[in-house]
Structure formats: C-alpha cells, structure tokens
Amino acid sequence: MPTLIDKSGVGSSTVLFSRQMLVSSLKPMGARYVFPCMDDPAMKATFDVTIEHPKGQTALSNMPSKTKTALTDGWVREEFYRTPKMSTHLLGFALFDGLTSLEAVISRGRVVRVWAPFDPEENSSVEVALNTTIDAIHNIERLVPVEYQLTKTDVIPVPGLSVPSSDYCGLLMIRETALLCDGQESSMSDQLQCELAISKAVAHNWFGNSVTVEWWDDLWLTEALSTMLAYESVAYQRPDVNICDLQWDDMIQPAMAADIFSRVDLSSYGHAVAVREDPAVEGKGIGLLRMLDTIISDKEFLKAIENVLARFSHDNMNRSQFWDAVAEATGFRIDVAAFMEPWVTQLGYPYVSIGRYEERDKARNQYFVQLPFYYSGYVSFMRHLQTVTWEIPVTWKSEGHTDTRLLTMIEEKSDTIPDETSPDEWVLGNSDSRGFYRVNYDNKNWAMLADYLQYNHTLLEPSVRAVLIDDAFNNVRGSILLIPTAMEMTRYLDKEENYVPWEAALDALHYVKTVVHGSCPSSSQCPYHCRLQEYIARKAARVLKRHSFYETSPEKRLLVAVTFKAACQNGNRNVTKRAKIMFDRWKRKRLRIPPDIRESVIHVGISAGDQNVWWQVWKQSNASSISAQDRQIFLCGLAASQQEWVLWRYLHFIFEEDKGITVQEASLIFKCVTQTKVGRETAWKFVQGNWEKLTSKYADVPSLLEAIIQSTLTGLSTDQHMEQLEHFSSSVQERYLRELLDEAVHATRLNQRYIDRNMPYLQDWLKVPCATRVDTKP
Incomplete structure (x- = not known):
C-alpha cells in the first residue's frame, strides 16, 4: 500500500509542477520512484492509495475518496478505495488548490467532474468540457460492446502538459489549452482539438486501461486504437465534419512528414513517453490501421475490435494477438500479420510509381514499381532502405472509372496488370487517401490531374486532393519530380472550398518559401520569393472574397481561418x-x-x-x-515582430524568472519566432550565443532542447549556415543532441540540393504571365 507524502513541497522526478499543482507522471518507469514495484505494463496489481496533504488542498486519485483523517499538524490523511487490477503506469494522483469543479451524474450513478481555475458558473468552457466528456463516454459505448466501467471520472486541466492528454483510469489529465474551450470565443480548430483530446482520454478506458499491451513496444497500437475511437466519437457528435479529412490533416500527413527523419521503426519505441510525443509514431499507427481497413470491410474491423475487447478486457494483449483477432473477423481469408508486420518493423514507407505502356502486339498494361521513399541526400536513411519492400494495397480510380477499388496488391518490387483505361484519361493511385505510401506518375498523367483539378476538382474527395498536392511536393523533395509539376497542382486553389487541400498546399509551399528565402542574402534580393508570396496571397484572397468572417459551418470556419492566415502571411x-x-x-x-x-x-x-x-x-x-x-x-x-533586437529580447525572457515563461511556452516561442526569416536568423544566433545557458537551465528537459534545435535549424540552406552548423556541432557534448545536429547538417545539404535542382525551374514557372495582385475585400 503506497503512501504518497511530500511535506517539503519538492517532488521527485516523477512529478510535474505548474502553478499550485502536483500531478503524477509514472509512464514508463516513474512508479519505481514512488514505491517498490515491477513496472512492466504486463505486471498488474490492485492499489490502495493514501495521500497526506495540507488541509486546504484537494487530492485526487484513480478511485473515489474513502476516508479523511485530520492530523495534528494541520494536514489530512486521505485514503482512496482500492483500484481495479491495473499496470503501475496507470496509477495517478493529483494535489492542488485553487480549482473548483462542475459535476454531473450519468447512468448507473457514474460521476463526472471537470475542474477549472475559475468559477464554472462564470465561464461556459467548463460546462462545454463536462458535456464533451459525457458525450464521449456515451458515443464510444455505442461503438463498442463494453460499457464504461469507472464509477467516477475526474478531469483536470494541467498547464504546460507536454501531450494533449494523459489518462490514469478515472483521472484524466488534459493540457489546459486542450480542455477549456469556449464554444463562442474559441476558434473552430481549438474546439475540435479540445473535443479530440477529451475523447481520446475517455477512449483510453477501453484501449490502455482495460486492454493493456504486454510491453512498451506495442503501446502504439492501443494509442492508435483509442485515437481512432476518439475521432469516431467526434464524428458522431459533429456529423457536419468529414472525419476522414480531419484525421488525415491532424495525424497522417504530420506522421508521413516526420517518419522521413525517424531513426527507429514503429515497433522499436521502448518507452511510452517517446510514443506519446512523436507524431511519427501515433500518426503512423493510425495510418497503418486505416490502410488495413482498405483490404477488410468496416464491419470486419469493428468485429475484430469487439473480439479484442471481449477477449482481453482487463488483461494484456500483444500485437500478434490483435492481428489474429482481425484475421479471425475476416474468416482467415487474409494473413493480417504477414501484411502488417513489414510496415510495423521496417523503417519508413514506400512510394509507388504508376505508369502505362503498350506492347508490340498493341496490348496495353499498367506497371507499378515500389521503392523506399526518402528525401534525396538523406544518406543515413538511404543506406537502410536499399532492399526493403512492403505489401502495398493500391486503391485506384481513373477518369473513366471513378469508383474507388482495390486494384492490386504489390508484394514485390514491381507488378504489371492489363490496362483498361484510355491513354488520354488520368489514373489515380491511393484513391481513397488511406494508404500510408506516396504515389508518382509520368508527367503526362500529372498534367491531366492538374487540369482535372482546375475544372472538376469537387469530383475528388478533399483528402484525395490534399494527398495529390502533398505527394507532388514531397516527390520534388525526393528528386522524383521537378517543381513546376508540383506547382501546377496548386493552380486550382482559388476554387478550393475545403480547408484540408489548402492546409496541404500551404504546408508544402511554406517549405519552398523558407528554403528560397533562406538562400538569399537579404529579402530585397529575393524577387522570386516575393512573386511566390503574391501567387499564394492572390489565391487565398479570392477564396476569402466568397466568405464571411462569421461562418457557422465548422468546415467553412476552418477554411476562412487558413486562407485568411495565408493572405496575411503573404502580404495581400x-x-x-x-x-x-x-x-x-x-x-x-x-x-x-x-x-x-x-x-x-x-x-x-x-x-x-x-x-x-x-x-x-x-x-x-x-x-x-x-x-x-x-x-x-x-x-x-x-x-x-520584424525587429531583430525585439526578438532577441523576447527569446531572452525564457531565462528571466519574473517573466513566468514555462518550459512548454519556451518551446512555443522558439517555434513561432522561426516562422519568419528574421526570426530564424535571430533564433539561430541566439542558440549559438546562449547554448551553455540553455543546456544549464533545461538540462532535465531534453525534449525542449530537441524542439529548440529542430525549430531553429529548419530552412538553413547557405554555405555560411553549413559552416556555422558544423562548428556548433563540434562544441556540443550531449550525444542525442549531436545526432540532431548531424540531421540538421543533412537537412541543410538537402535544402541546398533542392535549391540547386529546382530554382531555375521555379523562376521560370513564376515568370508565367498572371494577373496583377488582386486586392479584394474578403
């Protein structure tokens, strides 16, 4: 029976302080610092928790409070009911003052409470969070056959929490910015992220708490399953939001971008913290399960989920057992493990080249060639991928056959099938946007797709349009295409009425603008950067002209937000x-x-x-x-700010205690400063000049140092930058940071190659006659 006592006010390395709050963080190996235990996920036990704390503070744990005993020194000994059998990392506790709660009792007497640092009666965000929690419980109960078992659920806002949410079986800790959203004053993007964070914390009751993985290497699986349940809960609550589009934008695209630079495969993440913080892990897990859904039916996948929950409820599961459950749901017509294991155990992902040719006997065929996808010049990644193959389900449609179908399963390096299309119609791979791979075509097919977007873009799903744009620009970075082909895919954007393709295009164009601008000595010598900005701003302004700043549809609100930002950033x-x-x-x-x-x-x-x-x-x-x-x-x-000295002073605030900048806010500040050229240059100088102070202040927060390096060194592309990087890298002692700097050196060389290869073509494309800047009121 662990007794958690901390009268000194100084916690161990397993706790996080923010304001007047102490919360546990026992994943993956924190429990051993609180009480003697074996903290492998598969080692489960029941827990009797006793917390001694000052009288004026509130203590919470997984279970309801059982008794309170006043002590002689103004403290209270509080005992909690025994927990169900669970892993040590799911044991949670919180101690705080200054928070009040709003409570509701739902079916079977289950209590749900949301805590806030203000009076819930004076701010509707607490009621919104409470209703979202209750809705998530009910929605997921409709999706799966197992009821929500917990008798009480406390939801607390944790300022500066490094991940959107952490669930400890009855005690949901959610980042303050992801919990308390006002339905009237919060943006639609914030509202959706709040709903997803709460829904995912609730979904962990089924995958994470009830069904637990045997070892950390498979934690990505329960994370992915709980996230998928969260998205389905939001979809049930918001039928006017396309959940497939939202999931691709939030999870899949960031995962594919991050996975290029990942140093380990999905199954090799041995620590839960790494899984929770790396988008290449959780997003890739969801992407792979979505792709599995292309070769089995939705009904079969849901049956597999039901089987897993029935078989492993309050027990341990490994991914082999999950593959078996999915295979069983299909009647064993598919060897799920054989299909999925290469995706889980191998680095990276492939791209598929699709082409057509005619035999001498006039027979026409389509060919498919799979190759590992990587950015040209990323040497360490290339070495590993020379002989890797995957089993790829290629979904397909063409201009004459617009219904998506599973065309072929590529198991070897290449495959050929009879071609049923006309040479003058386009073909489209990954046509349901569910494949965790990229696609490339010949130049003629890319041109036909660009023309189709220009005149008939609404006949393709928004996520499919986004994938086309994302693939084209990433293929340029992989030296598979030249940049005019990718730029042609954006010509239609002034007609685009969905935010997802816009997000994909702006993310891709941001990289182009960054490396182009970074390669120039000064902004005045970057005419093509200015021309590129004009091009983007003109497209965005034309969309804004058709909309109000007070749209009511969630998707229109997201569209206005992204196009308004694009128009402002690019100087309309x-x-x-x-x-x-x-x-x-x-x-x-x-x-x-x-x-x-x-x-x-x-x-x-x-x-x-x-x-x-x-x-x-x-x-x-x-x-x-x-x-x-x-x-x-x-x-x-x-x-x-566009003034270097102002930005320098702002960055220096992170060292000044009276400014109150938290660790997570320091990371945010660096990330935001580096969004402009003057900011990137200032941040890079600041890091070089203050490295010893940074490593001294944040020695215990390696994730922040990593975030600072990654955000600061993005977009460097000159020889001077390369010299500075190499010199700086030689002075850094920490091995994990040296590895990040080595990656930055590779990324800088990649940026230089990108500029050398594409700048002449980009300059030529931007010289194409176009209308003068359109300055219309949105």
Whole structure:
C-alpha cells in the first residue's frame, strides 16, 4: 500500500509542477520512484492509495475518496478505495488548490467532474468540457460492446502538459489549452482539438486501461486504437465534419512528414513517453490501421475490435494477438500479420510509381514499381532502405472509372496488370487517401490531374486532393519530380472550398518559401520569393472574397481561418489592412476579433506595430483573466515582430524568472519566432550565443532542447549556415543532441540540393504571365 507524502513541497522526478499543482507522471518507469514495484505494463496489481496533504488542498486519485483523517499538524490523511487490477503506469494522483469543479451524474450513478481555475458558473468552457466528456463516454459505448466501467471520472486541466492528454483510469489529465474551450470565443480548430483530446482520454478506458499491451513496444497500437475511437466519437457528435479529412490533416500527413527523419521503426519505441510525443509514431499507427481497413470491410474491423475487447478486457494483449483477432473477423481469408508486420518493423514507407505502356502486339498494361521513399541526400536513411519492400494495397480510380477499388496488391518490387483505361484519361493511385505510401506518375498523367483539378476538382474527395498536392511536393523533395509539376497542382486553389487541400498546399509551399528565402542574402534580393508570396496571397484572397468572417459551418470556419492566415502571411494588402483595423479596434476599445482569425490578426498587428504595441500585447498575455488559448495566441503573436533586437529580447525572457515563461511556452516561442526569416536568423544566433545557458537551465528537459534545435535549424540552406552548423556541432557534448545536429547538417545539404535542382525551374514557372495582385475585400 503506497503512501504518497511530500511535506517539503519538492517532488521527485516523477512529478510535474505548474502553478499550485502536483500531478503524477509514472509512464514508463516513474512508479519505481514512488514505491517498490515491477513496472512492466504486463505486471498488474490492485492499489490502495493514501495521500497526506495540507488541509486546504484537494487530492485526487484513480478511485473515489474513502476516508479523511485530520492530523495534528494541520494536514489530512486521505485514503482512496482500492483500484481495479491495473499496470503501475496507470496509477495517478493529483494535489492542488485553487480549482473548483462542475459535476454531473450519468447512468448507473457514474460521476463526472471537470475542474477549472475559475468559477464554472462564470465561464461556459467548463460546462462545454463536462458535456464533451459525457458525450464521449456515451458515443464510444455505442461503438463498442463494453460499457464504461469507472464509477467516477475526474478531469483536470494541467498547464504546460507536454501531450494533449494523459489518462490514469478515472483521472484524466488534459493540457489546459486542450480542455477549456469556449464554444463562442474559441476558434473552430481549438474546439475540435479540445473535443479530440477529451475523447481520446475517455477512449483510453477501453484501449490502455482495460486492454493493456504486454510491453512498451506495442503501446502504439492501443494509442492508435483509442485515437481512432476518439475521432469516431467526434464524428458522431459533429456529423457536419468529414472525419476522414480531419484525421488525415491532424495525424497522417504530420506522421508521413516526420517518419522521413525517424531513426527507429514503429515497433522499436521502448518507452511510452517517446510514443506519446512523436507524431511519427501515433500518426503512423493510425495510418497503418486505416490502410488495413482498405483490404477488410468496416464491419470486419469493428468485429475484430469487439473480439479484442471481449477477449482481453482487463488483461494484456500483444500485437500478434490483435492481428489474429482481425484475421479471425475476416474468416482467415487474409494473413493480417504477414501484411502488417513489414510496415510495423521496417523503417519508413514506400512510394509507388504508376505508369502505362503498350506492347508490340498493341496490348496495353499498367506497371507499378515500389521503392523506399526518402528525401534525396538523406544518406543515413538511404543506406537502410536499399532492399526493403512492403505489401502495398493500391486503391485506384481513373477518369473513366471513378469508383474507388482495390486494384492490386504489390508484394514485390514491381507488378504489371492489363490496362483498361484510355491513354488520354488520368489514373489515380491511393484513391481513397488511406494508404500510408506516396504515389508518382509520368508527367503526362500529372498534367491531366492538374487540369482535372482546375475544372472538376469537387469530383475528388478533399483528402484525395490534399494527398495529390502533398505527394507532388514531397516527390520534388525526393528528386522524383521537378517543381513546376508540383506547382501546377496548386493552380486550382482559388476554387478550393475545403480547408484540408489548402492546409496541404500551404504546408508544402511554406517549405519552398523558407528554403528560397533562406538562400538569399537579404529579402530585397529575393524577387522570386516575393512573386511566390503574391501567387499564394492572390489565391487565398479570392477564396476569402466568397466568405464571411462569421461562418457557422465548422468546415467553412476552418477554411476562412487558413486562407485568411495565408493572405496575411503573404502580404495581400487589403486583407492585411482589414487585419490592422481589427487589431487597432481591439487594442484601443477591446472590440471582439472573430475567433477563427484572432491569431492572424494579432500577428499582423505585432508585425506592423512598434515596441509600444509589443509591450501592450505582452502585458495582455499576462493578464489574470486571459484564457489559456488566448495566452498561447499572444505569446506566438509576439514572435511576429520584424525587429531583430525585439526578438532577441523576447527569446531572452525564457531565462528571466519574473517573466513566468514555462518550459512548454519556451518551446512555443522558439517555434513561432522561426516562422519568419528574421526570426530564424535571430533564433539561430541566439542558440549559438546562449547554448551553455540553455543546456544549464533545461538540462532535465531534453525534449525542449530537441524542439529548440529542430525549430531553429529548419530552412538553413547557405554555405555560411553549413559552416556555422558544423562548428556548433563540434562544441556540443550531449550525444542525442549531436545526432540532431548531424540531421540538421543533412537537412541543410538537402535544402541546398533542392535549391540547386529546382530554382531555375521555379523562376521560370513564376515568370508565367498572371494577373496583377488582386486586392479584394474578403
């Protein structure tokens, strides 16, 4: 029976302090520092928890409080009911003051409470979070055959939590910015992320708490399954949101981008913390399960989930047993393990080249060639992938056959099938956007697809349009295509009415702008960077012209947010003028800024303002009444200053205790500062000049040092940058940081090759006659 006592106010390495709050973090090996135990996931036990704490504080654990005994020194001994049998890393406790709760009792007397650092009666965000938690419980109970077993559920906001949510079986710890969202004042993006974070924490009751993996290497599986349940819960609650599009944008695309640089395969992550924090892990897990869904039916997959929950409820499971359950649900017509294991145990993922040719006897065939996908020049990755193959389910459609179907399973390096299409119609691989692979075509097919988007883009699903754009630009980075082909895929964007293709295009174009701008000595010598900005701004402004800042549809709100941001970042005069007016009215009269464009308006205001404006926003970011989301917006907006000395001073705030910058906020500040060229240059100088102070202050937070390096070194592309990197790398002692710097050196060489190979073609493409900048009011 562990007794958790900390009268000194100083916790062990297993706890996280923020404000007046102490919370546990026992995953993966923290439990052994609290009490003697075996902390492998498969080693389960029941726990009797006793916490001694000051009288005025609130203590929570997995189970309801059983008894409270007053001690003589003003402390309280609080005992909790015995937990169900569970892994040590699921044991949770929290100790805090200053939070109050809003409570509801649902079916069978189950109690749900949401805690907040303000009066729940005065802020609707607590009621929203409570309702979202209850909805998630009911929605997932409809999806799976096992009921939510916990008699009580406490949901607490944890400032600065490194992941959106952590579930400890009845005690849900959720990052404050991901829990307390106001339905009226929060952006649609924030609302959806809040709903997903809460729903995922609830979904862990089934996969994570009830069904637990035997060892950390398979933790990605329960993480992926619980996340999929969370998305289905949100889909049930929001039928006007396309969940497939949202999932691709949130999880799959970031995972494919990150997996290029991953140093280990999916099965080799031996620690839960790594799994939770690396998008290449959780997103790839979801991507692989989505792809499995292309070769089995939805009904069969749901049957497999039901079998797993029935068979392993309150027990351990490994991924082999999960593959067996899926195979059993299909009547063993598919060897699921043989299909899935190469994807799980091998680094990276493939791309498939699709082409057509005619035999001498006039017979026509389609050929499919699979190769490992990597960015040209990424040497360490290339060496490993020379002989790797996957079993790839290629879904397919053509201009004359627009119904998606599973065309072929590529098991070897190449395959050939009879061609039923006309040479003058396009073909499309990964046509349901569920494959965790990229696709390439010959130039003629790319051109036909670009034309089809220009005139008939709505006949393809939004996620499919996004995949086309994402594949084209990544194929350029892999030296498979030249950049004009990718740029042609964006010509239709002024007609695009869905945010997902816009997100994909802007993410891809951001890399192009960054390396182009970074290769120039000064912004005045970058005419093609300016021309590229004009091109993007013109497309975005034309979309904005058709919409209001006060759309009601979730997808339209997301579209307005992303296109308004694109127009502002790329300098559309009329849109930025509107933003400046809204910023000025907010600054002088505190007039409301529409939630979906608030972040962009703050950025424009800071970028155009002087240091007095900067200090006003800084003061506002520290106001006691500000929400966690708005503080994050202000902190990021302050990084938009175009004055190097202001940014240098801002970065230096992380060393000043009186500024109150948390570890997670320091990471956010670096990430936001490096979104502009002046910011990247300033951050890079700052890191070089203050490395000893950074490593001294954050020695116990390696994830922050990694985040600083990764965000600061993105987009470097000159010989001077290379020399600075190599010199800096030689002075860093920590091995894991040296590895990151070595990757940065590889990435810089890759950027240089990208510029050398594509700049002449990009310059030529941008010279194509086009209309003068369109300055229309959105």
